[in-house]
Amino acid sequence: MLSYLIRQSRLLLWAAGLASVASGICSVLVVAQINAALTQDDADRGALAWRFAAAALGAMLSQMVASVMFERLSQRAHAELRRFISARVLAADYRRLEELGAPKVQSALSEHSARVADFFVSFPTILVNAIIVAGCMVYMAWLSWSVFAAAVVVIGLGSLGYHLAHLRAIRHLDTAAKEQDRLFDHFRSLVDGAKELRLNAAKRRHFADAVLGDSIETVRRERAVGMSVFVLSASWGNFLIYGFIGLVLFALVGDVPDRVKVMTGFALVFVYMVAPLETLLLCLPKANLARVSGARIDEITRQLERIEPQTTLATPAAPRTFRSVRLSGVGHRYFHEGANEIFALGPVHLSFRPGEITFLVGGNGSGKTSLAKLLAGLYRPDRGAIVLDGHPVGDADRDDYRQLFSAIFSDFHLFEQLLDGASPDLDDRGNRLLEKLLLDGKVQVKGGAFTTRQLSQGQRKRLALVVSYLEDRPFLVFDEWAADQDPLFKEVFYRELLPELRARGKCVLVISHDDRYFHLADRIVRMEDGQVVAGGDAPETAPENAPENALENPAAIAPRAEAAGEVGARGVGGTASAANQAAD
Ligand SMILES: Nc1ncnc2c1ncn2[C@@H]1O[C@H](COP(=O)(O)OP(=O)(O)OP(=O)(O)O)[C@@H](O)[C@H]1O
Numbered sequence: 210m211l212s213y214l215i216r217q218s219r220l221l222l223w224a225a226g227l228a229s230v231a232s233g234i235c236s237v238l239v240v241a242q243i244n245a246a247l248t249q250d251d252a253d254r255g256a257l258a259w260r261f262a263a264a265a266l267g268a269m270l271s272q273m274v275a276s277v278m279f280e281r282l283s284q285r286a287h288a289e290l291r292r293f294i295s296a297r298v299l300a301a302d303y304r305r306l307e308e309l310g311a312p313k314v315q316s317a318l319s320e321h322s323a324r325v326a327d328f329f330v331s332f333p334t335i336l337v338n339a340i341i342v343a344g345c346m347v348y349m350a351w352l353s354w355s356v357f358a359a360a361v362v363v364i365g366l367g368s369l370g371y372h373l374a375h376l377r378a379i380r381h382l383d384t385a386a387k388e389q390d391r392l393f394d395h396f397r398s399l400v401d402g403a404k405e406l407r408l409n410a411a412k413r414r415h416f417a418d419a420v421l422g423d424s425i426e427t428v429r430r431e432r433a434v435g436m437s438v439f440v441l442s443a444s445w446g447n448f449l450i451y452g453f454i455g456l457v458l459f460a461l462v463g464d465v466p467d468r469v470k471v472m473t474g475f476a477l478v479f480v481y482m483v484a485p486l487e488t489l490l491l492c493l494p495k496a497n498l499a500r501v502s503g504a505r506i507d508e509i510t511r512q513l514e515r516i517e518p519q520t521t522l523a524t525p526a527a528p529r530t531f532r533s534v535r536l537s538g539v540g541h542r543y544f545h546e547g548a549n550e551i552f553a554l555g556p557v558h559l560s561f562r563p564g565e566i567t568f569l570v571g572g573n574g575s576g577k578t579s580l581a582k583l584l585a586g587l588y589r590p591d592r593g594a595i596v597l598d599g600h601p602v603g604d605a606d607r608d609d610y611r612q613l614f615s616a617i618f619s620d621f622h623l624f625e626q627l628l629d630g631a632s633p634d635l636d637d638r639g640n641r642l643l644e645k646l647l648l649d650g651k652v653q654v655k656g657g658a659f660t661t662r663q664l665s666q667g668q669r670k671r672l673a674l675v676v677s678y679l680e681d682r683p684f685l686v687f688d689e690w691a692a693d694q695d696p697l698f699k700e701v702f703y704r705e706l707l708p709e710l711r712a713r714g715k716c717v718l719v720i721s722h723d724d725r726y727f728h729l730a731d732r733i734v735r736m737e738d739g740q741v742v743a744g745g746d747a748p749e750t751a752p753e754n755a756p757e758n759a760l761e762n763p764a765a766i767a768p769r770a771e772a773a774g775e776v777g778a779r780g781v782g783g784t785a786s787a788a789n790q791a792a793d
Contacts, residue, residue: 233340328499
């Protein structure tokens with residue numbers, strides 16, 4: 210990731226790097242002028258003063274340019290990373306995203322990207338100080354080769370110690386980065402579970418001490434150990450420098466010519482070099498943290514690798530239609546790592562056609578929502594195929610296929626904006642629907658956005674229904690939509706809205722536990738333990754040669770529902786309407 214960003218900003222990085230090099234060189238020149246002024250009696254002091262002033266000015270200007278450029282690089286890297294991760298998340302296979310979980314994505318978007326961006330801010334510090342140290346070395350070599358050779362040995366030893374320490378530190382920083390993803394999950398629980406934590410003091414204490422506390426502590430401990438190792442190795446480097454100054458002053462500089470100049474030069478250079486070297490050694494861990502974070506982002510985004518190309522349909526595309534959607538032996542498996550068990554859904558054989566209302570019923574955990582996700586193309590089938598108008602839906606066209614659907618799952622999300630592209634009558638249509646759903650006193654659509662989302666759960670679900678209506682897709686999926694509605698609105702939903710959708714030719718899949726309304730369905734599909742036990746197509750009647758519109762042959766459907774013991778399961782069209790009237 211880091212190398213990708215570096216490649217992306219190569220030009221700017223080069224320019225900023227050159228400015229840093231210039232700043233480093235100017236700083237060394239300043240020291241050289243100081244040394245000359247201190248030790249050369251016969252020097253032209255006027256020329257020396259000019260050179261000193263030029264070097265100081267050059268150091269300041271190049272430092273300014275480099276810092277501004279690196280700041281821009283850092284901001285650009287941060288934005289680039291956020292765009293890159295968001296794009297990966299948007300394009301990711303939904304199931305993979307579900308498996309990865311929100312906290313990891315959150316931590317990649319926030320902390321890890323901030324660390325990587327930080328690297329670009331610390332980069333000039335590293336570069337400038339590295340140049341100063343290198344320049345000082347060159348100056349020392351110019352003063353005396355033999356002493357310089359000794360300096361190289363000392364610095365070599367320091368670097369070796371630093372490298373060994375570095376390997377150890379990285380291990381701890383890695384552990385901290387992984388634990389931090391879990392910590393983000395706990396942070397979410399702090400807010401999402403606020404009610405539960407307030408209602409149960411023992412649970413709150415356990416969460417604070419054992420769960421959240423442990424996680425915070427692990428991150429603290431691992432990061433503290435990792436960073437301490439770095440800091441200790443920096444101090445070891447410092448000690449080597451002081452040792453070396455002593456060695457030069459009291460042992461190495463023998464009777465060389467210009468003894469005073471060499472000794473003063475070395476002492477001056479070393480004292481001058483201590484601060485940059487120290488900064489360098491302290492900044493390197495930041496670069497390593499950035500590397501660890503970059504690797505973590507890589508790992509997270511690799512798991513989000515896109516499998517399917519995204520649709521090229523423009524957002525306000527005309528609503529598509531379909532003649533039939535058939536699940537032909539489709540199946541999906543969840544592997545539960547902790548419990549080491551598998552939940553297997555299917556193989557399911559089911560057909561859907563426009564103008565048909567199907568109720569999907571069954572006990573908790575029987576697989577209704579999973580089947581709805583499979584049907585809507587959110588999950589790739591592990592087996593079998595989804596056949597749209599006689600053509601199997603593959604990876605290449607699954608995103609297109611999904612555009613047939615509008616779904617309200619129980620964990621639905623309400624966006625503030627309707628996100629339906631600019632449409633002059635969007636507000637009007639939205640407000641008319643709000644009126645129809647008795648929400649006009651609470652919320653309005655203005656400028657393509659809801660004026661508020663601070664509503665009760667049932668009201669929020671009605672807002673989601675408004676969004677669904679506005680999307681005007683041919684296939685609607687309602688996952689226990691009515692569960693949070695009051696009896697009055699349940700009536701409106703089952704007896705008015707659903708028939709109205711059917712009359713408009715919509716295909717509707719309703720997941721429901723409201724058995725008093727089951728008789729209003731055209732067909733009831735029952736699930737048990739991941740299998741369709743009633744209302745599905747028989748595998749042998751599923752193939753392509755089944756009548757394209759089974760609605761023309763309601764008898765083909767009704768007996769299956771009845772066979773499943775669904776009291777009141779009806780045929781479709783006129784039959785259902787008559788049944789409804791009778792029930793009313
Ligand atoms: N995101 C998931 N990750 C792993 N396993 C899952 C996931 N969602 C569901 N499952 C598994 O699939 C089974 C069926 O879940 P599903 O939500 O499809 O049932 P459901 O019939 O809709 O239940 P309910 O009526 O309670 O909403 C669950 O028992 C669970 O083991």
